[in-house]
Amino acid sequence: MATVNPNYENLQGSYLFANIARKVEAFKESHPEADIIRLGIGDVTRPLVPAVIEAIHAAVEEMGSADTFRGYGPEQGYDFLRNAIAEGDYAPLGITIQPDEIFVSDGAKSDVGNIQEIFSENNIIAITDPVYPVYLDSNVMGGRTGKAINGIYEKVVYLPTNAENNFSPAFPKERVDIVYLCCPNNPTGTVLSRARLAEWVQWCKDNEAILMFDSAYEAFITSTDTVRSIYEIEGAREVAIEFRSFSKTAGFTGTRCAYTVVPHEVTAKNAEGKRVPLNPMWNRRQTTKFNGVPYIIQRGAAAVYTPEGRAQIKEHIAYYMENARIIREGLEAIGLTVFGGVDAPYIWIQAPAGMSSWDLFDTLLEKVHIVSTPGSGFGPEGEGYLRLTAFGSRENTIRAVDRIKTLQF
Amino acid sequence: MATVNPNYENLQGSYLFANIARKVEAFKESHPEADIIRLGIGDVTRPLVPAVIEAIHAAVEEMGSADTFRGYGPEQGYDFLRNAIAEGDYAPLGITIQPDEIFVSDGAKSDVGNIQEIFSENNIIAITDPVYPVYLDSNVMGGRTGKAINGIYEKVVYLPTNAENNFSPAFPKERVDIVYLCCPNNPTGTVLSRARLAEWVQWCKDNEAILMFDSAYEAFITSTDTVRSIYEIEGAREVAIEFRSFSKTAGFTGTRCAYTVVPHEVTAKNAEGKRVPLNPMWNRRQTTKFNGVPYIIQRGAAAVYTPEGRAQIKEHIAYYMENARIIREGLEAIGLTVFGGVDAPYIWIQAPAGMSSWDLFDTLLEKVHIVSTPGSGFGPEGEGYLRLTAFGSRENTIRAVDRIKTLQF
Numbered sequence: 001m002a003t004v005n006p007n008y009e010n011l012q013g014s015y016l017f018a019n020i021a022r023k024v025e026a027f028k029e030s031h032p033e034a035d036i037i038r039l040g041i042g043d044v045t046r047p048l049v050p051a052v053i054e055a056i057h058a059a060v061e062e063m064g065s066a067d068t069f070r071g072y073g074p075e076q077g078y079d080f081l082r083n084a085i086a087e088g089d090y091a092p093l094g095i096t097i098q099p100d101e102i103f104v105s106d107g108a109k110s111d112v113g114n115i116q117e118i119f120s121e122n123n124i125i126a127i128t129d130p131v132y133p134v135y136l137d138s139n140v141m142g143g144r145t146g147k148a149i150n151g152i153y154e155k156v157v158y159l160p161t162n163a164e165n166n167f168s169p170a171f172p173k174e175r176v177d178i179v180y181l182c183c184p185n186n187p188t189g190t191v192l193s194r195a196r197l198a199e200w201v202q203w204c205k206d207n208e209a210i211l212m213f214d215s216a217y218e219a220f221i222t223s224t225d226t227v228r229s230i231y232e233i234e235g236a237r238e239v240a241i242e243f244r245s246f247s248k249t250a251g252f253t254g255t256r257c258a259y260t261v262v263p264h265e266v267t268a269k270n271a272e273g274k275r276v277p278l279n280p281m282w283n284r285r286q287t288t289k290f291n292g293v294p295y296i297i298q299r300g301a302a303a304v305y306t307p308e309g310r311a312q313i314k315e316h317i318a319y320y321m322e323n324a325r326i327i328r329e330g331l332e333a334i335g336l337t338v339f340g341g342v343d344a345p346y347i348w349i350q351a352p353a354g355m356s357s358w359d360l361f362d363t364l365l366e367k368v369h370i371v372s373t374p375g376s377g378f379g380p381e382g383e384g385y386l387r388l389t390a391f392g393s394r395e396n397t398i399r400a401v402d403r404i405k406t407l408q409f
Numbered sequence: 410m411a412t413v414n415p416n417y418e419n420l421q422g423s424y425l426f427a428n429i430a431r432k433v434e435a436f437k438e439s440h441p442e443a444d445i446i447r448l449g450i451g452d453v454t455r456p457l458v459p460a461v462i463e464a465i466h467a468a469v470e471e472m473g474s475a476d477t478f479r480g481y482g483p484e485q486g487y488d489f490l491r492n493a494i495a496e497g498d499y500a501p502l503g504i505t506i507q508p509d510e511i512f513v514s515d516g517a518k519s520d521v522g523n524i525q526e527i528f529s530e531n532n533i534i535a536i537t538d539p540v541y542p543v544y545l546d547s548n549v550m551g552g553r554t555g556k557a558i559n560g561i562y563e564k565v566v567y568l569p570t571n572a573e574n575n576f577s578p579a580f581p582k583e584r585v586d587i588v589y590l591c592c593p594n595n596p597t598g599t600v601l602s603r604a605r606l607a608e609w610v611q612w613c614k615d616n617e618a619i620l621m622f623d624s625a626y627e628a629f630i631t632s633t634d635t636v637r638s639i640y641e642i643e644g645a646r647e648v649a650i651e652f653r654s655f656s657k658t659a660g661f662t663g664t665r666c667a668y669t670v671v672p673h674e675v676t677a678k679n680a681e682g683k684r685v686p687l688n689p690m691w692n693r694r695q696t697t698k699f700n701g702v703p704y705i706i707q708r709g710a711a712a713v714y715t716p717e718g719r720a721q722i723k724e725h726i727a728y729y730m731e732n733a734r735i736i737r738e739g740l741e742a743i744g745l746t747v748f749g750g751v752d753a754p755y756i757w758i759q760a761p762a763g764m765s766s767w768d769l770f771d772t773l774l775e776k777v778h779i780v781s782t783p784g785s786g787f788g789p790e791g792e793g794y795l796r797l798t799a800f801g802s803r804e805n806t807i808r809a810v811d812r813i814k815t816l817q818f
Contacts, residue, residue, distance in 0.1 A: 001617040002586040002677035003529040004685050011693065043480035053473040056705070057466060063664065064462040066802075070663040071452035106515055106700070113698030117550065120412040137697045141526065177411040208410040253480040255472065256703045268411040276413050284420065288546045289522030291515070294706055295663045296465070393475075 007143045012151065014133065016377035017041065020361075027365055037400045039327075039388045040371040042186065042346070044251045046319060048300070049312035052250065055303035059296040070295045075287045077104025077259070081298045085259055088305035089244070095231045097261055101279060103286055104259045104293050104301075108216050108245040111260040113138040114289075115212065115241065116178075118281040119268065123177035126157040128169055130187055130378030130385075132214070135180040151380060160381045161188065163350060167339065168196050171203050179204065182214040184221060187378045187387045188348040189324075189340015191226035197233055204239040210268060210278075211240040216258075219249040219317050221343040237263040241278070248345065250304045250313050257293055257301040320345045323397040324390035330401035336409065345390040348375065352409040360386045368403035416552045421560065423542065425786035426450065429770075436774055446809045448736075448797045449780040451595065451755070453660045455728060457709070458721035461659065464712035468705040479704045484696045486513025486668070490707045494668055497714035498653070504640045510688060512669045512695055513702050513710075517625050517654040520669040522547040523698075524621065524650065525587075527690040528677065532586035535566040537578055539596055539787030539794070541623070544589040560789060569790045570597065572759060576748065577605050580612050588613065591623040593630060596787045596796045597757040598733075598749015600635040606642055613648040619677060619687075620649040625667075628658040628726050630752040646672040650687070657754065659713045659722050666702055666710040729754045732806040733799035739810035745818065754799040757784065761818040769795045777812035 020040060028034065048056075062068035076082070082099035090097040105111050113134050116125075121143045127135050136156065139145050146154035157176050159169035167190035172179075181200065184191045192200070204211045213230040221228055230240045242261040246252035262282045267275040293301075303309045328341035337350040351360040357374035364370040364386075375385030390397065429449060437443065457465075471477035485491070491508035499506040514520050522543050525534075530552045536544050545565065548554050555563035566585050568578035576599035581588075590609065593600045601609070613620045622639040630637055639649045651670040655661035671691045676684040702710075712718045737750035746759040760769040766783035773779040773795075784794030799806065 002532055002619040004677045004679050004687070004690060005527050005529050006680045008527065008690055008693065009679065014696070041481075045475065045478070045480070047475050047478040048469075048472045050473065053469055056469050060457075060462055060465050060469065063457045064459065066454065066456050069454065069456040069660075071454070071660075072450075072662045106702075109700045110698055118414050118417065120414050123411055134697060141694070141697065210411040251478075251480075254478075254482055254701075254704045256700065268413045270413050270418065271415045278413070281413060281417055284417065285550070287423070288543060288550065289519055291518045291665065292663075293515075294665045294703065296705075297703055 005141065007141050010140050010145060010147050010153075011137060012148055014137070016373070020371065020373065023362075023365060024371055034369045036369045036371060037392065037396045038371040039392050039397070039400055040373045042248075042389050042391060043253050044248060044391050045393060046251055046316045048251055048255065049309060049316065051303045051306055051309035051312055052300045056296050056300040059299035063296060073292045073295055073298070075290055075292045076100070076283065077102065077293065078295070078298050081302045084302045084305040090229065090231070093229055093232055095229060097231065098264070101261055101263050102259050103262065103282060104257065104298065105286070105290065106256045106258065106293055108214065108243045108247065108258040109134055111258060112212065112214060112243050114285065115260070115282070116142045116144070118278060118285055119178065119210075124155060124157060124175055126159055126172050126176040126179045128161040128181065128185075129158040129380060130161065130375060130382030131180070132182055132186050133378070135212070158379070162381050163337070163339065168192055176207065176209055178210045178212060180212045180214065182216070183226065184217040184344035185340070186217065186344070187346055187373070187375065187382065189344040189346035190348070191221065191223065191343045193225050194227055194232070197227055197230065201230070201233045201236045201239060205235060208269070209239065210266070211236070212243070213240050214243045216243060216245040217248055217344045218244070219313075220321060220345055222321065223343055226343065231261070231263070237265045239266060241266060246301050246304060249317070250301070251316060252301070255297060255300065257297050319394070320390045323392060323394060326397055326401055327388055327390060330405060334405050334407070334409070341390065347388045347390065349386045349388065351384050351386060355384075357383055357386055363407065364404070367407060368400075370400050370403065414550065416550050419549050419554060419556050419562075420546060421557055423546070425782070429780065429782065432771075432774060433780055443778045445778045445780060446801065446805045447780040448801050448806070448809055449782045451798050451800060452662050453657060453800050454802060455660055455725045457660055457664065458718060458725065460712045460715055460718035460721055461709045465705050465709040468708035472705060482701045482704055482707075484699055484701045485509070485692065486511065486702065487704070487707050490711045493711045493714040499638065499640070502638055502641055504638060506640065506670055507673070510670050510672050512671065512691060513707065514667050514669060514695070514699070515665045515702055517623065517652045517656065517667040518543055520667060521621065521623060521652050523694065524669070524691070525551045525553070527687060527694055528587065528619075533564060533566060533584055534587045534589065535568055535581050535585040536589050537570040537591070537594075538567040538789060539570065539784060539791035540589070541591055541595050542787070544621070567788070570594075571790050572746070572748065577601055585616065585618055587619045587621060589621045589623065591625070592635065593626040593753035594749070595626065595753070596755055596782070596784065596791065598753040598755035599757070600630065600632065600752045602634050603636055603641070606636055606639065610639070610642045610645045610648060614644060617678070618648065619675070620645070621652070622649050623652045625652060625654040626657055626753045627653070628722075629730060629754055631730065632752055635752065640670070640672070646674045648675060650675060655710050655713060658726070659710070660725060661710070664706060664709065666706050728803070729799045732801060732803060735806055735810055736797055736799060739814060743814050743816075743818070750799065756797045756799065758795045758797065760793050760795060766792055766795055772816065773813070776816060777809075779809050779812065
């Protein structure tokens, strides 16, 4: 008799974006004339840059001719891309990453969701609150969380991350084996300082914990007191796995390419207490259950590292970050308290006193026809906040801010 | 203290293709003049067809313009592709598959490897022997197999599949909860009859088991007494999950697109013995840990269903199957016993009396410079067999057969 994974029953409904969509639909029905501006979902809007487009076209041509056709590629990614990543993303930071420490994949979401598989079921995980939901849900499915009581999983350690602690969570007091940190952060748009990250690396060493470091937004960093890679921190190679993506950096949300770095030195213990390297385990996972990213997509990703690609991508990042500045300064000008938007394309707005996340969401939708994301959707500590994204067009961003400025809080 | 998944220690080395590569390298070094023909790995060689190339180029152009750019798509695949699959692959067989029963993915390997996640750890799996290794290895990782003793996992039910039973395995005598069948079969190239598959569906119903039906090679079927889809069998919608791929059908091994069908009726029991539908569980798995196939690749896959795409693909299939005929008839002409090659691009050769799989491999490599795959690499019951593939060029296929004909067995 086949039986289902019982852990799936512990999942909570993922109703956030469905609820938002329902509210927007209802509003549109009652206000068909309303010109709605969407600054809710974290999806890019600028097209793929010319260098990427040209590289993909050229690779498609190769695939159409028997002489240059490519069948199965290496599951971990082609050398041309792994080398480009090592030389383009890490060497400039003074970091040596070997190509065989880089695993190219179809998305940071896939990797961040799948990585828990190589760990035993009895690891205790810590996540920040608010948080990107995949860290949590993949561990619910993997049996590491227990049941949720009033929305809080019994075995998960939550790290409150809010204005009171300047968005820099305290260390766990309980036993924790795996810590997820996202920096620059989704949803808060804030970063952790270099000094604090060094303390986190040391904390992981002291506690024999693994640090899952999600730096999908590193390309948006403009301030200097943080890191672009966790491997800028001494000793991080022994405890940290880093997740990177072309999604936001190069507009690949619909094109799908990312990578994960598993240094040779990072280990965890087996049942006998012996240290086991994680790199061969992840390699085995990927070669068994994944067959690589399309050749043509990898060629597109490699083009991001050409001089033309770099310059074109930089323009897009600057475009989004100018949107972020417009939103941030515009809202500050009317007395709202806002965070983020300096090192990330997210602006995290504190709701005026007495308003919940959904209150502010409703106000923006009903009064000025702007779609946002209520902070409470990212975890209990997100209550009282709201996320806007800088991924819209310049025109819509300016119009949205002008409209919000008409509101009285 | 972070600890690793203990099940990974139960994995056996996957040395088959590494061993083959090592032997080929050694032979090349001692015989640098040898003109080696590779009929080992199951990878296609014909380029993507013009309809697919054109569709991808057009989609790349869309991605380069802000007006037509696509960001995140539905994790399950775009409607245009799910509809094309339902109408193109199933409707002609008289089968109704709803688009929301189809999950587009980056590969059948990924799906067949990940599907076990939605089942509890204590399901007993049955695999044929020989077998495509992913069914087994993904379940080793998932903790369902126990340890291997002399290459045999203690909790796995093996179904010997060989010339003695005409490559149609007997039903398990022990308890089995999940059965993996691949038809047309990799590596044997054989098919199960329609009547036998109906018995399998009934067996699964009687035993409350799930049938994992891998039909990645259905496009190669030429005989009539088998099925192109398991859903041709009455009642299969209640017990079977079907895996399909564009890899071999349309030469997508390096382009990556596949799909899995999870009918609304297929259920398994939860801990309380209540039947739970698997479709929403797989949907939750995919939406949590996967972000969809690149838009441009999905457009390429959809082009396979256009009249031009169909005609072009058909030519490629015919090309490979003519290779299969040349190999099969050529080897039969010199008295070898061969199987497969009628409904699949694989020819499964019985080694002459007294020869092991590796003996025959060595003979082909050393005497006539042909790379093959020893059957023992696919499981103990593959011993005494050898696999050749029909995916080479016509010229190389003819030359290879002419060379083999010079051998004395």
